[in-house]
Amino acid sequence: MTTPTAKLDTDLLPTEEEVEQYRRCGWYISRSLFSDGELDAAIEASERYYATLDKQQIDLPNGGTYQLAWWQDVGLDQLRKNDYSTLLVPELDALLKKPILGAIGALLAEDDVRLWHDQLLYKPPSSPEAPQAVGWHTDFGYWRTCSSPQMLTAWIPFTDMDESIGTISFVDGSHEWPQNNHLNFFSSDLEGLEKQFNTGGAPVSKTPAVMKRGQVSFHNCRTIHGSAANYTDQPRRSIALHLQPGANRHVERRNDNGDLAQHSNDHLVRKVDDQPDYADPTFCPRVGILDDARRAREEAA
Numbered sequence: 001m002t003t004p005t006a007k008l009d010t011d012l013l014p015t016e017e018e019v020e021q022y023r024r025c026g027w028y029i030s031r032s033l034f035s036d037g038e039l040d041a042a043i044e045a046s047e048r049y050y051a052t053l054d055k056q057q058i059d060l061p062n063g064g065t066y067q068l069a070w071w072q073d074v075g076l077d078q079l080r081k082n083d084y085s086t087l088l089v090p091e092l093d094a095l096l097k098k099p100i101l102g103a104i105g106a107l108l109a110e111d112d113v114r115l116w117h118d119q120l121l122y123k124p125p126s127s128p129e130a131p132q133a134v135g136w137h138t139d140f141g142y143w144r145t146c147s148s149p150q151m152l153t154a155w156i157p158f159t160d161m162d163e164s165i166g167t168i169s170f171v172d173g174s175h176e177w178p179q180n181n182h183l184n185f186f187s188s189d190l191e192g193l194e195k196q197f198n199t200g201g202a203p204v205s206k207t208p209a210v211m212k213r214g215q216v217s218f219h220n221c222r223t224i225h226g227s228a229a230n231y232t233d234q235p236r237r238s239i240a241l242h243l244q245p246g247a248n249r250h251v252e253r254r255n256d257n258g259d260l261a262q263h264s265n266d267h268l269v270r271k272v273d274d275q276p277d278y279a280d281p282t283f284c285p286r287v288g289i290l291d292d293a294r295r296a297r298e299e300a301a
């Protein structure tokens with residue numbers, strides 16, 4: 001039987017030391033996982049997808065609908081964050097389903113991994129007067145309906161990434177800080193947001209993920225991250241594939257303002273015993289099997 005982690009190039013798996021570094025820092029940068037051909041196809045397909053977005057509401061595979069954060073009326077000079085694109089664009093789904101990606105996710109999460117949801121991201125070139133940045137935030141702040149503190153994200157850039165294009169940056173070790181539920185994705189005031197960090201006495205150290213095309217960064221859901229504006233003349237293109245460990249379940253939890261937390265998945269996935277089922281294979285397919293990834297690494301050793 002073919003499994004999501006079949007035919008792994010074991011040289012691309014993180015070593016035990018690299019997994020340890022991920023635990024300590026809250027992020028990991030992989031070796032090159034994707035070819036130019038795969039990423040060119042993702043760019044072309046995402047352009048075709050954007051060209052279809054002439055209204056805010058999209059239809060999803062189960063007959064459900066979703067209100068997009070970016071569609072054409074929002075404007076070409078604005079940051080684009082388009083969720084659920086892997087469900088609609090096969091070339092993006094192919095990135096998610098590449099076995100090595102799920103295998104790395106499984107080794108980092110120490111569990112099988114399923115898709116939680118995705119975000120196709122496009123950061124247009126900015127002027128200093130109107131920067132389009134991603135504010136410091138944690139993903140778990142938005143995912144309080146999830147039981148697992150080991151949710152993680154694979155961020156796949158479609159081009160080379162450096163500070164000039166506004167690559168993603170991580171705040172080292174912030175996944176261990178006492179309070180890190182920041183909800184500032186759509187703020188461009190990185191300096192102002194940094195003043196709100198509660199480090200528990202730890203120094204603030206930030207690492208911009210400088211990557212060659214093909215590499216992928218992974219971060220824990222409690223790691224504070226964000227990115228500066230893109231000051232090149234090319235768009236910054238990427239997709240965030242948010243992954244959940246096999247053990248993750250829906251839980252009832254409150255936001256800091258006391259409201260019951262909700263996530264868009266809750267309205268889309270099937271229900272089991274009247275609760276959202278975060279293992280619904282249509283929305284949350286399994287993409288990595290821990291035993292297979294470990295076995296592949298052992299056999300290669």
Ligand SMILES: O=C(O)CCC(=O)C(=O)O
Pocket residue numbers: 121134139153154155167168169225226227238240
């Ligand atoms: O694209 C960025 O700069 C941030 C993406 C992000 O928030 C994520 O991958 O979780």
